[in-house]
Amino acid sequence: MQGINQEVHLPILKEKQLTLFVKREDLIHPFISGNKYRKLKYNILAAQEQNQHTLLTFGGAFSNHIAATAYAGKKYGLRTIGVIRGEELIESWRLNPTLAKAHEHGMEFRFVNRSLYKQRSNISYLEALQVEEGPFYLVPEGGTNALAIKGCEEILSREDKDFNVICSSVGTGGTIAGIINASQENQQVIGFPSLKGDFLKKDICNFVAKENWELNLNYHFGGYAKVSKELIDFINHFKEMTNIPTDPVYTGKLLYGILDLVKQDYFAPGTKILAVHTGGLQGVEGMNLVLKKKNLPLIKV
Numbered sequence: 018m019q020g021i022n023q024e025v026h027l028p029i030l031k032e033k034q035l036t037l038f039v040k041r042e043d044l045i046h047p048f049i050s051g052n053k054y055r056k057l058k059y060n061i062l063a064a065q066e067q068n069q070h071t072l073l074t075f076g077g078a079f080s081n082h083i084a085a086t087a088y089a090g091k092k093y094g095l096r097t098i099g100v101i102r103g104e105e106l107i108e109s110w111r112l113n114p115t116l117a118k119a120h121e122h123g124m125e126f127r128f129v130n131r132s133l134y135k136q137r138s139n140i141s142y143l144e145a146l147q148v149e150e151g152p153f154y155l156v157p158e159g160g161t162n163a164l165a166i167k168g169c170e171e172i173l174s175r176e177d178k179d180f181n182v183i184c185s186s187v188g189t190g191g192t193i194a195g196i197i198n199a200s201q202e203n204q205q206v207i208g209f210p211s212l213k214g215d216f217l218k219k220d221i222c223n224f225v226a227k228e229n230w231e232l233n234l235n236y237h238f239g240g241y242a243k244v245s246k247e248l249i250d251f252i253n254h255f256k257e258m259t260n261i262p263t264d265p266v267y268t269g270k271l272l273y274g275i276l277d278l279v280k281q282d283y284f285a286p287g288t289k290i291l292a293v294h295t296g297g298l299q300g301v302e303g304m305n306l307v308l309k310k311k312n313l314p315l316i317k318v
C-alpha cells in the first residue's frame with residue numbers, strides 16, 4: 018500500500034520555480050490512515066507472533082492513534098484497551114467523535130487523571146496494569162517504538178528518489194525517523210513539529226544514523242492541538258485551491274510552514290519538494306466542536 022503523489026499547483030510555486038507534491042498517505046485507509054497504519058503494522062504482527070490477544074495503548078481524547086488502534090484491533094481480531102487522558106471524559110466520551118468511533122470498533126476505555134497518565138512509560142505502573150488487565154501487548158502513546166519506525170521506512174518508495182526535499186509533520190518523531198532512514202543521503206529531510214518540544218531532536222537521534230535532516234520549530238502555532246484563525250483560514254483556503262484536505266493538529270501546520278518558507282525564498286529555484294500527508298483527518302470533526310465553542314471559523318470538510 019503506497020500513498021500516491023499529487024502535484025500541488027499554486028501561483029506562488031510557479032513564481033518561485035518550485036515543484037511541490039503531496040504524498041497522500043491520508044488516502045490509504047479511512048480509519049487507520051497515514052502514519053498510524055505504518056506505525057501499527059509491525060506491532061500487530063509482533064503481537065500475533067507473541068500470541069497476545071489484547072493491545073493496550075495510551076492517548077488523548079482526539080488521538081489519531083487511538084482511532085487507528087481501535088480499528089486495527091477489530092480488523093485483526095485483537096481486543097483493544099485505550100487508557101485515555103482525562104477522568105472527566107467518563108461522563109462525556111460519547112459526545113467525542115474519536116472516542117465514539119473507537120468504541121464502535123470495540124475499544125474499551127480506562128479514563129485516568131492527568132497525573133496517573135504521566136506514568137504511562139513507568140515500568141511499575143505498566144506492571145500494575147498487567148496485573149489488573151491481564152496480559153497485553155503494549156503500544157506506547159503515539160505508537161512510536163522501533164517497529165513503528167520500521168513501518169514508517171515504507172512511506173517512501175523508489176520513485177521518490179528524485180525529490181530534493183522531503184517534509185513531514187512531527188509529533189513524537191517516529192514517523193520522521195522512518196523517513197530519514199529511508200531517504201537518500203543527498204535528500205534533505207525537514208520535520209515540522211506540531212508541538213513545543215526541545216526533547217524531539219534527541220529522541221529522533223536515537224533512531225537515525227544520517228545527518229541530512231533538521232527540525233523547523235517555527236510552525237507549532239502555540240503547541241499541540243493549539244490552533245488560530247489564521248491556521249483554520251489557511252486549511253480552508255488550501256483545500257479550496259488544491260482539493261487536498263489537511264488536519265489542524267499536524268498536516269495543516271506542515272503545509273502552512275512549507276508555503277511560508279516558499280514565500281521567504283528558503284528553497285532554491287528548481288527544488289522539488291515532497292510533503293508527506295500523514296493523515297489525521299478523523300480529528301477534524303472533534304476539532305470543529307472545539308472551534309464552535311470558541312467562536313472560531315470551522316474547518317470545511
Ligand SMILES: *Cc1c(COP(=O)(O)O)cnc(C)c1O
Pocket residue numbers: 051052053081082159161186187188189190191192193264267268295296297298
Ligand atoms: C501521529 C501523527 C503525526 C506524528 O507522528 P510521530 O510519529 O508521532 O511524529 C503526524 N501526523 C499525523 C496526522 C499523526 O496522526
